[in-house]
Amino acid sequence: MSKRRxxxxxxxxxxxxxxxxxxxxxxxxxxxxxxxxxxxxxLLELLRRTAVHGxxxxxxxxxxxxxxxxxxxxxVLRELxxxxxxxxxxxxxxxxxxxxxxxxxxLKEITRQLHLENVVGDKVFGSFAExxxxxxxxLKKGDKSSSRPVVFVLDEFDLFAHHKNQTLLYNLLDVxxxxxxxxxVLGLTCRLDVLELLEKRVKSRFSHRQIHLFSSLSFAxxxxxxxxxxxxxxxxxxxxxxxxxxxxxxxxxxxxxxxFTAGIFKPIHLFLSVSxxxxxxxxxxxxxxxEASRLISADSKAIILHGLSILELCLIIAMKxxxxxxxxxPFNFQMVHNxxxxxxxxxxxxxxxxxxxxxMKAFEHLLQLELVRPVDSGVCxxxxxxxxxxxxxxxxxxxxxxxxxxxxxxxxxxxxxSAFA
Amino acid sequence: xxxxxxxxxxxxxILDCNNISQYSVFLINSALMNRRDIMSAVNPDQYSYPSxxxxxxxxxxxxxxxxxxxxxxxxxxASVDCVECVSSGLLFHQVLxxxxxxxxxxxxxxxxxxxxxxxxxxxMSSNSxxxxxxxxxxxxxxxxxDMDFSLxxxxxxxxxxxxxxxxxxxLSEIVWEKFRPNTGCFEPLLFHFPDxxxxxxxxxxxxxxxxxxxxxxxxxxxxNILLGVFFxxxxxxxxxxxLAVLNFSKFCEPLEKGxxxxxxxxxxxxxxxxxxxxxxxxxxxxxxxxxQWEQQQMDEKEATTLRVLSAHAHIELPYYSxxxxxxxxxxxxxxxxxxxxxxxxxxxxxRKTNFLKKHEKTSNHLLGPKPFPLDRLxxxxxxxxxxxxxxxxxxxxQISSLVTLQxxxxxxxxxxxxxxxxxxxxxxxxxxxISRCVCVCVRLLDLLALSLVIQSQVVRQERSLFxxxxxxxxx
Numbered sequence: 001m002s003k004r005r006x007x008x009x010x011x012x013x014x015x016x017x018x019x020x021x022x023x024x025x026x027x028x029x030x031x032x033x034x035x036x037x038x039x040x041x042x043l044l045e046l047l048r049r050t051a052v053h054g055x056x057x058x059x060x061x062x063x064x065x066x067x068x069x070x071x072x073x074x075x076v077l078r079e080l081x082x083x084x085x086x087x088x089x090x091x092x093x094x095x096x097x098x099x100x101x102x103x104x105x106x107l108k109e110i111t112r113q114l115h116l117e118n119v120v121g122d123k124v125f126g127s128f129a130e131x132x133x134x135x136x137x138x139l140k141k142g143d144k145s146s147s148r149p150v151v152f153v154l155d156e157f158d159l160f161a162h163h164k165n166q167t168l169l170y171n172l173l174d175v176x177x178x179x180x181x182x183x184x185v186l187g188l189t190c191r192l193d194v195l196e197l198l199e200k201r202v203k204s205r206f207s208h209r210q211i212h213l214f215s216s217l218s219f220a221x222x223x224x225x226x227x228x229x230x231x232x233x234x235x236x237x238x239x240x241x242x243x244x245x246x247x248x249x250x251x252x253x254x255x256x257x258x259x260f261t262a263g264i265f266k267p268i269h270l271f272l273s274v275s276x277x278x279x280x281x282x283x284x285x286x287x288x289x290x291e292a293s294r295l296i297s298a299d300s301k302a303i304i305l306h307g308l309s310i311l312e313l314c315l316i317i318a319m320k321x322x323x324x325x326x327x328x329x330p331f332n333f334q335m336v337h338n339x340x341x342x343x344x345x346x347x348x349x350x351x352x353x354x355x356x357x358x359x360m361k362a363f364e365h366l367l368q369l370e371l372v373r374p375v376d377s378g379v380c381x382x383x384x385x386x387x388x389x390x391x392x393x394x395x396x397x398x399x400x401x402x403x404x405x406x407x408x409x410x411x412x413x414x415x416x417x418s419a420f421a
Numbered sequence: 422x423x424x425x426x427x428x429x430x431x432x433x434x435i436l437d438c439n440n441i442s443q444y445s446v447f448l449i450n451s452a453l454m455n456r457r458d459i460m461s462a463v464n465p466d467q468y469s470y471p472s473x474x475x476x477x478x479x480x481x482x483x484x485x486x487x488x489x490x491x492x493x494x495x496x497x498x499a500s501v502d503c504v505e506c507v508s509s510g511l512l513f514h515q516v517l518x519x520x521x522x523x524x525x526x527x528x529x530x531x532x533x534x535x536x537x538x539x540x541x542x543x544x545m546s547s548n549s550x551x552x553x554x555x556x557x558x559x560x561x562x563x564x565x566x567d568m569d570f571s572l573x574x575x576x577x578x579x580x581x582x583x584x585x586x587x588x589x590x591x592l593s594e595i596v597w598e599k600f601r602p603n604t605g606c607f608e609p610l611l612f613h614f615p616d617x618x619x620x621x622x623x624x625x626x627x628x629x630x631x632x633x634x635x636x637x638x639x640x641x642x643x644x645n646i647l648l649g650v651f652f653x654x655x656x657x658x659x660x661x662x663x664l665a666v667l668n669f670s671k672f673c674e675p676l677e678k679g680x681x682x683x684x685x686x687x688x689x690x691x692x693x694x695x696x697x698x699x700x701x702x703x704x705x706x707x708x709x710x711x712x713q714w715e716q717q718q719m720d721e722k723e724a725t726t727l728r729v730l731s732a733h734a735h736i737e738l739p740y741y742s743x744x745x746x747x748x749x750x751x752x753x754x755x756x757x758x759x760x761x762x763x764x765x766x767x768x769x770x771x772r773k774t775n776f777l778k779k780h781e782k783t784s785n786h787l788l789g790p791k792p793f794p795l796d797r798l799x800x801x802x803x804x805x806x807x808x809x810x811x812x813x814x815x816x817x818x819q820i821s822s823l824v825t826l827q828x829x830x831x832x833x834x835x836x837x838x839x840x841x842x843x844x845x846x847x848x849x850x851x852x853x854x855i856s857r858c859v860c861v862c863v864r865l866l867d868l869l870a871l872s873l874v875i876q877s878q879v880v881r882q883e884r885s886l887f888x889x890x891x892x893x894x895x896x
Contacts, residue, residue: 022467026468101534272610296611304476334789
């Protein structure tokens, strides 16, 4: 007989949802990243050397989208800041290639994050290097003997390589090599060929240290990873509910999913299945995961084809025939209209003859949906009817869409299936 | 009538149907929409997925449903139409003023960058933390691809960048594959708004704006007739509604005049069907405005032809301009080798060879007009015009005015004064209409017929053709 009133079912469901959403959507940092132990140790060691011993370092963390780069970095920084010496000294500057699209903006952001706006004031600097040197000088402690270590985190590192002259990268890496201030430069990027993007002088100042995050999990490890992401923690208030939840069986459905998950740490399908959980449906079933994977892997172009009018569908079939006959060479509206007229005259019973402007309007609708694209996009002096276009659909997609099209007239289907237009 | 929407198992939101429109009711109730999925994915009280992408055809209710959910549940949202955002600064301004008031938006610098926006947002949200999820709704999101390249990927992961519970909802007609940047981005949740089926949904929605003085059954039969004409061409709900409203008075004319009763569907159909066919060629194509259309219906005693936008009949060209245009058309579509045969008075030997090469048979008509030099145009012009014409400046200036009217187009550079090249930009129908106006002699009609013959790719026996051509010149 427990004194505490156990939570109602609905409250359990809501709490479970809250925990899982925080984990899946809000990217809450786990205690330890899964299957990344060696990389974790390596990175932690590097940063400790900078923070505690004053060594300068530069490292690139490379891995495809969703492989856990930001998560790894977050966990390492969290542990670093728990060390006593690091807590007092280390300054963290976080830059993102998407936000800081220019070196000037980046410099302002660095100034702001180091809380040196007042120190800089209204000074005008001749170059980026002077500015950066001034900032780092200002960080030196009172006796001017040692300076506080700074950790620069550059997210989307490859975008910084597109700046003019790569000044920011050059200067940061220069500082990390010249041993004046202990500086750690960490770059995170999804491009595996990021070193090709760097200029020679920048590349030579980089330490060529790379940490690769390629998820090479076996299926059993994958299942474990998914289970650990979906399971409720042991301190959940209602142990019976969390037991039932953790032991629900959905392993079978994970096999088809493991083939196409973008990254183990960006689980859209897990989120979709979690969102279906409600009072009436309070545990996770296989059907949920399968439904979620069906939603993700649906072909959106085929779905769009479902809503076209018959005239537009006939135009697409005419374009498909032109592609088959002429091996994918670009066509113009006049040719498509010609094919369509041939179909109307010879084979069609249900579709009556439409005027050319009406057919043109249907064609323009297809242009707006970007199912057809002009070959040279730009203002041309060619008339609209004679502008060359390409069809952005595959033969297979068209045929599949035709099967699913509601109330498709049989002569249109026959025309699509015939080899000779 | 109340509808219960179950969210996260605890709250059932009760929507009062008197406030929201019938259209929303229909969408909520219809089994077509996976609204439950959308509602549970974008959860107002807990963390919701950072970005959602909703796609579907036009007028399938995307903006309407999302905005009505936001308004009814009174969620903090910022709705931005990307067509209005010529620069990204306008977008930032609208979002900040919707969430934090106009004072916050005033703090943005002159040409705000994304960095400024994120910094200001973080500052504002730490002052007023969110109790509920905030939503940014971007309508017509395909325009965002043309803005700064980093705007779209940054907005997709805005939740992570500002460390706040915010969800970005993108609405678009175009599929997600065309949005994805080159190096990838944070993948949003994809939702599809399906299109309407003809029988159940479309007829039902269209019958809602029936006229109060007639029965709904009459309106439903009118809608069925309208869809019978237009459904195979267009499925856009807005267009169909517009056409339905415009043509209903014409449909009810026999009822008002007393010629037919409501149950006389066949008679009403016979009355309205040619009218709808004409509407397809004019109002549907926006050749006439709706006002003109309605006026024409009111005073239609004699079947007057409408003054349409691209009407060929009412372009008044000077006498010689018409001949110049006809000559330009012949020059564009007939290959230069055949000029000698068609236009010279005295013809040499008649050879038996094919006067059209194989590749020219298809290319003449389908690939468009070919450029021709000015001299060739003048040569054909002189042989086409019946009277003697002196090459004065007035003739040449007419060519320039044809170029300005965009009936001819100049090929090549503007300052090529020596031998400018032109192309004919009008279709055969236009030329035939013009030549009918001009008192054209038989010879001209035959020449046009000849080019028609060329275009239809039917070359009958060459001998008879050659004799016909030679007879022409002897006239």
